[in-house]
Amino acid sequence: MTKADLVNQIVEETGLDKLEALTAVEAFMSSIKGSLASGNNVYLRGFGSFIVKKRKEKTGRNISKGTIVIIPAHNVPSFKPAKTFIEKVKENVKV
Numbered sequence: 001m002t003k004a005d006l007v008n009q010i011v012e013e014t015g016l017d018k019l020e021a022l023t024a025v026e027a028f029m030s031s032i033k034g035s036l037a038s039g040n041n042v043y044l045r046g047f048g049s050f051i052v053k054k055r056k057e058k059t060g061r062n063i064s065k066g067t068i069v070i071i072p073a074h075n076v077p078s079f080k081p082a083k084t085f086i087e088k089v090k091e092n093v094k095v
Contacts, residue, residue, distance in 0.1 A: 048081040
């Protein structure tokens with residue numbers, strides 16, 4: 001599902017104008033990005049958590065040059081779905 005698909009589904013379910021739905025989706029994503037960028041996690045009960053994970057410094061290799069590279073410690077955004085969300089997906093996904 002793309003952002004456009006999500007906006008169209010919100011329009012169908014709520015009867016909002018397409019521009020209003022797009023604005024709401026953009027504001028939602030902007031709020032989550034801003035919160036994570038400032039180091040705060042976002043918890044949505046029944047859906048999941050957008051969290052900041054801290055990665056330790058590690059050594060890597062540049063294969064083309066054969067050199068060892070130090071990868072500094074850094075933060076990465078992550079999503080952890082809620083248990084109810086996981087169970088619903090497990091029930092409905094057919095392999």
